[in-house]
Amino acid sequence: MLIKEVKIHLIEMEGKRPIRTMFVIPGQLRSQFDRRATPGHEPNQLCFIRVITDTGIEGWSTAFYTWGPARAFAETWLDAFRHELVGADPLDREYIFQKLWFANRFNWLHPWNMSYADVALWDIAGKYARLSVAKLLGAFRDRIPTYVSSGNYPDPERFVEFGLEVQEEGYKGYKLHSRLGPEADIQVARNVREALGDGFTLMHDPVQIYTYPEAVQVGRALEELNYKWLEEPLQEWDITALKKLCDTLDIPIAASEWVFGGSHHVATLLAQGAADIVRGDAIVSGGITGLMKVAHVAEAFGVACEVHERGPMFCFAHAQALAAMSNCEFFELNGVNPKAPTEDPLVKNPIQIEEGYLIVPQGPGLGVELDWEEIERRTVEVL
Template identity: 40%
Template sequence: MKIVDVKATVLNGPEQEFRWKEEWEGRKLGFVLLRIIAEDGIEGHCIAYLVGPGQMEDALPRVRATLVGRDPHDVEAISYELTDKLVSPSAVASTVDIALWDLIGKIHETPVYQLLGAARHKVRAYASTVWYPEVQDYVDLALKCREEGFTAYKIHAFGVPDKDIEVCRAVREGVGDSMDLMLDPVNAYDRAGAMRVGRVLDELDFYWYEAPIPDSDLDGLADLSRALDLPVSAAESIAGGLRYLPPYLVRNAGDTFRGIGDFIGGISAMKKSAALCEAFGTKYEPHSYGSTLIQAAHFHVMLAIHNCDFIELPVPTGILDGGMKDALRVNAEGFVDAPVKPGLGYEIDEDEIANLTVRELEVSAFSTHTGV
């Protein structure tokens, strides 16, 4: 079976503005739908939210030249080509990889995680917040998430140590011991502030402490990991992907490690990162924040590995589910059950896609763009 076409569509994103710490300006997210079409009409899909329309448009000539006429089962070879042997991963190359896996799963009428080698059939979920202006907003949302079935909750607060401590104390008081809690200040603190917050999180029995200082500060991350009882989760912004992970592992610069699969090379790269972490006896807890199909791509990797405790779900629930018939949802026990449909297991709604469409991306016959 061969690939016969590649199409991309710019979609309107959600109306909500997205911020993950106080000083960041809010921004609205846009979506780009990539379709990889096989000769019998089966399509592999990915709705990206880290890919700008111009970036995808510039990359389409090379993507089409690389894919059309190829067997989608050559996903490893294709991903290696588009990332220059994993040296230069990108959101576009990652989107292609994810859509290829969706296509392969549909060809075989099998969920992707089973093709990867299923390790389990459900994963515990945590609710992942955006930024809110008031402390009570975090408490109210935590209680709402608990009602929905979540047993864990991650806070994105102000990125200011004393303010974040106030939020963490309030949320712990609000939920008691009924939820595991995490904090992600998105690399905002200096070393002293990170240690001060970390000692409070130990006192409050938080589950993990994510990205407290810049990911480039390996010595600082190692010091925090040694000094604190709770796990320090590091390397969330390793934009270079798999090749940049070994120094963190060798230097013990973190207790668990993060990765953004929709940037580092998709499902193929995440599986390799997870195996590398497993070899070092550490957890691999990839981000799954993004559109439904981005969440799904990460979820299938999580279902196929042992060294991951959680799937991250954006809250308020449904804020990034545009254009879909299906979505990932927490069950009454706090888990997300594996999808049963083939491929990524979550189906786009073609009518809704049509309503959200801004424009179809076209490639001029005279285009000279080659980048991915």
């Protein structure tokens, strides 16, 4: 079996592509920045990637981040990866992973771009073997406790309102993405704990905006409020400060979500004692292959690998990977409607959540069933 062709469908989605701008967060010791999105004017298009073999088996993926018009991304991605994939055996995933990993240096692209190819290769392998990706990896479970993450709301009361919605739907936890400055974040954390009660699992992720003293201040408050972990409190590259923070605080520090060295960086981070929990996902870590490497490194150090979520198609990829991990406690649903968290107009079988547990799809490959009529209706161009 060989890869015959690689195609990208540009698919029209709802709304317009947002305009993202940075702004200064008030109330901090030094200028720290956050990002806000406002409605744009250009079409909101999704890059749907098809890796097609000479047997007719296809592997699928979607480009979650394009950082610009989808067509420009698709042309760049195909120019970098199509000739590396066509003619290759799709079952030689490790060989292709290593080749694309080293190619990142020469392609001048974010390392996550290779991840889209890797996910499609795992989809092919599962379909070829007539097994789910989880079974190929060596399944550990078929249900995963699930929590929901908030947005960063200008109105602090919205964190409480959304948390109550999450709790009412039966999820196993709630993570705050409050980035209002340390004093305001502490008050939000306190209000949410009071509203949701002492027994409900809570986490806090300020997305790297604190200075070290601010991280200590917030961390101490979260310890008193019995939060489960403090995630991305500092810039991910600042290993010295992260180690100092881990040594200072009792609350576990989760780090490594937004670094591009994959398992290599995670090994360094853990060897330095600069994280109590590591983060990974099937985009930033280098696909399912790279994510499993991160999880296994973390397992060797005796720590959890909690996985970040990246949208509908990667919801399937992450479900399959997490089903084969013994050191990941939760599945994250990020920025979703708690009542319908996995709905996707392109998917016939959205992943099911039952009583706060994600049910791992058991179909071959990623287990996704696409609505091809809807894909064809929305496709504006195939490259």
